[in-house]
Amino acid sequence: xxRRRNVKIIATLGPASDTPExxxxxxxxxxxxxxxxxxxxSHEGLRRVHGIxxxxxxxxxxxxxxxADLQGPKxxxxxxKDGAAMLEKGxxxxxxxxxxxxxxxxxxxxxxxxxxxxxxxxxxLLDDGKIRLRVTKAGKDFAETEVIVGGRLTNRKGVNVxxxxxxxxxxxxxxxxxxxxxxxxxxxxxxxxFIQRPDDIAEARKIARGRAAILxxxxxxxxxxxLEDIIDMADALMVARGDLGVELPLEQVPGWQKRITxxxxxxxxxVVVATQMLESMIAAPVPTRAEVSDVATxxxxxxxxxxxxxxxxxxxxxxxxxxxxxxxxxxVESDPTYPGIMYAQRNAPEATGADAxxxxxxxxxxTLKAAAIVCWTNSGSTGLRAARERPLFPxxxxxxxxxxxxxxxLVWGLHxxxxxxxxxxxxxxxxxxxxxxxxxxxxxGQRIIVTAGLPLGTPGATNMLRVAFVGRKGSxxx
Numbered sequence: 001x002x003r004r005r006n007v008k009i010i011a012t013l014g015p016a017s018d019t020p021e022x023x024x025x026x027x028x029x030x031x032x033x034x035x036x037x038x039x040x041x042s043h044e045g046l047r048r049v050h051g052i053x054x055x056x057x058x059x060x061x062x063x064x065x066x067x068a069d070l071q072g073p074k075x076x077x078x079x080x081k082d083g084a085a086m087l088e089k090g091x092x093x094x095x096x097x098x099x100x101x102x103x104x105x106x107x108x109x110x111x112x113x114x115x116x117x118x119x120x121x122x123x124x125l126l127d128d129g130k131i132r133l134r135v136t137k138a139g140k141d142f143a144e145t146e147v148i149v150g151g152r153l154t155n156r157k158g159v160n161v162x163x164x165x166x167x168x169x170x171x172x173x174x175x176x177x178x179x180x181x182x183x184x185x186x187x188x189x190x191x192x193x194f195i196q197r198p199d200d201i202a203e204a205r206k207i208a209r210g211r212a213a214i215l216x217x218x219x220x221x222x223x224x225x226x227l228e229d230i231i232d233m234a235d236a237l238m239v240a241r242g243d244l245g246v247e248l249p250l251e252q253v254p255g256w257q258k259r260i261t262x263x264x265x266x267x268x269x270x271v272v273v274a275t276q277m278l279e280s281m282i283a284a285p286v287p288t289r290a291e292v293s294d295v296a297t298x299x300x301x302x303x304x305x306x307x308x309x310x311x312x313x314x315x316x317x318x319x320x321x322x323x324x325x326x327x328x329x330x331x332v333e334s335d336p337t338y339p340g341i342m343y344a345q346r347n348a349p350e351a352t353g354a355d356a357x358x359x360x361x362x363x364x365x366x367t368l369k370a371a372a373i374v375c376w377t378n379s380g381s382t383g384l385r386a387a388r389e390r391p392l393f394p395x396x397x398x399x400x401x402x403x404x405x406x407x408x409x410l411v412w413g414l415h416x417x418x419x420x421x422x423x424x425x426x427x428x429x430x431x432x433x434x435x436x437x438x439x440x441x442x443x444x445g446q447r448i449i450v451t452a453g454l455p456l457g458t459p460g461a462t463n464m465l466r467v468a469f470v471g472r473k474g475s476x477x478x
Contacts, residue, residue: 001028001062002440005329006390006413007298008032008305010067010272011322013049014040014313020052022319026312027056029319030326032409033065033189035307038178046178050185063402063416065189065409067215068182070175072193073168075159077126078108087131089150095124095133096142107153109143117164118143125160126153129246162247165222170200176207183211188406191215191238196222201233213407215272218260219243231263236270236304236410245275254297261301266347268388270411273298274307278324282315292328299332300341302390304412342390349389354462357451358385361465365393365449368467371442372396374432376422376452379459380404386451387412394441398432415439421457428452429468442470 011031013023023034034053036046050066057064081101087093094106097115102108109115115138118124124133124145131153133145170192171179182190190212192204204214216223216230219240223230231237239260245253257273264271277295278287298306306329311321332338349359361373372394377383383397383404390412397414399405405416417435422428432450436442448468453461 001060002415003030003032003326005326005333007303007329007333008410008412009322009325009329010035010274010305010307010410011318012037012307012309012311012313014310016314016316017312017318018045018049018052020056023049023052024056024059025319026322027060027064029322031312031322033067033305035067035069035191035309036187037069037313038175038182039069039071043178043181046181047185050187063405063409063418065406066187067189067191067410068178068187068212069191069217070178070193071172072170072175073166073172075111075114075161076156077153077159078102078110079155080107080153084152084154086152087147087150089147091147091150092136093133093145093147094142095145102153109159111159112141113166113168114159114161114164115140115143117166118161119164122161122163123148125162125246127151127157129160160243160247162221165196168194169203170194170196171203171207179204179207183208186403187212188403189213189215189236189410191217193217193240194220195230196220197226198229198233201230205233215270219247221247224256227260227263231267231269234269236272237264238272238274238307239303240274242275257298258301261298261303262345265302265345265388265390268350268384270304270384270387272305272307272410273301273303275309277306278308278311278321281311281317281321281324285317285320287321287324292324295325295328296332299329300338302342302345302412304387305410339392342392346390347388354382354453355385357462357465358382358389361386361449361451362389362391364465364467365391368447368449370449370467371446371470372436373449373451374398374436375462376428376432376450376456377408378404378421378453378457380408381459382451382453382462383408383414383416384411385462387414396432396436396439396441398435415441422452424456428456428464429466433468433470437470444470444472446470 010033012035079101085104095109131151132149137144213235215236216234217238217240312318349355374396375382375386395413397416400421450466
């Protein structure tokens with residue numbers, strides 16, 4: 001199964017799509033990675049869906065990535081009398097630790113960490129920002145506020161605190177339990193919610209101990225302050241535009257999407273653009289024109305992956321949503337303006353031998369009009385370096401390690417193939433030619449560019465570049 005596009009598609013699984021038949025249909029439609037939302041999934045459900053995906057992977061003989069998305073801290077108001085109350089603009093409203101049901105003048109907020117962090121003048125947002133409060137006075141167990149934007153407040157609605165760093169851990173007890181369950185199964189990627197600072201990622205890395213790659217969701221304004229340090233600590237980033245759009249002025253989100261995407265690309269870290277990409281397809285078989293443009297913008301920016309959330313998890317048209325995303329991405333990448341945009345956004349290589357080899361492979365392939373770049377990779381770093389260059393021809397990543405191939409399923413442009421490690425230098429080129437031919441990327445008489453590390457099998461030691469001719473039936477004429 002070969003994708004004729006570079007950007008990858010992540011599909012969230014849920015009640016509308018978690019059967020073997022639907023997961024296979026989503027894969028066939030174009031999904032490269034499946035997201036499992038731990039906010040709605042038990043450990044038993046996690047094991048069941050993981051088993052289905054791995055069975056499909058064996059059937060299609062192509063690595064499939066799995067992303068477990070941890071819930072993170074959920075800050076919510078308590079219960080309201082009669083289930084709801086109307087908050088009026090200009091009125092006073094109190095939040096406190098008293099568990100008594102709330103009304104139009106107060107509501108329980110069972111989170112002392114919020115009261116410890118907020119100060120007079122700061123904003124509190126309720127119900128995804130639909131209700132906006134301004135703190136006038138705060139104590140250790142209460143906050144007096146003024147209603148700036150009113151509305152109907154119902155039970156257990158979420159609370160956002162955009163202007164304060166909360167003294168909370170990004171990993172709750174539930175997250176730790178879910179994290180361990182995912183690691184035991186061999187999940188490829190774990191997404192961390194509510195990241196505020198690099199320390200949040202450092203703790204997750206200690207738990208993972210290399211057993212899963214860590215994806216940091218950028219959804220808090222505080223994370224933007226520490227963006228470069230977070231990029232250094234994480235294996236990948238997600239522009240989580242849902243909460244980011246609640247806590248930031250909406251008009252700032254597109255600019256931050258571009259800045260985060262470009263910062264991650266400079267660092268050679270995969271970056272995912274997520275949330276409400278084809279939102280109308282939850283209920284309709286076709287998206288809006290604005291949604292199509294939104295997906296196209298992420299592809300033009302060179303994002304590694306674009307993600308469907310409720311569209312594929314709970315919508316009426318999950319398969320159609322994946323097909324539409326696949327179609328948009330393929331059309332954008334065939335647009336005559338796409339090559340110029342990709343080249344304009346290229347980053348200078350890092351001052352390392354491995355980065356220099358990857359940059360040279362791109363240049364040589366471009367000069368020789370090579371059919372493909374084939375990189376041997378054990379840890380995945382060579383594949384990441386090749387993708388960082390954003391070449392406009394196929395990249396085939398060869399690896400003997402299933403976990404590496406599955407993690408690289410998230411990465412722009414990489415077609416991952418499992419194969420045993422090369423035996424010697426001749427085998428490096430010979431097998432690269434055979435696989436490029438077999439996978440349909442190169443024909444007899446064409447050249448491919450091969451990169452690898454010497455000694456063979458040494459992680460992160462990319463130091464060899466070779467031009468190979470594809471012979472009859474894919475043999476090497478080099």
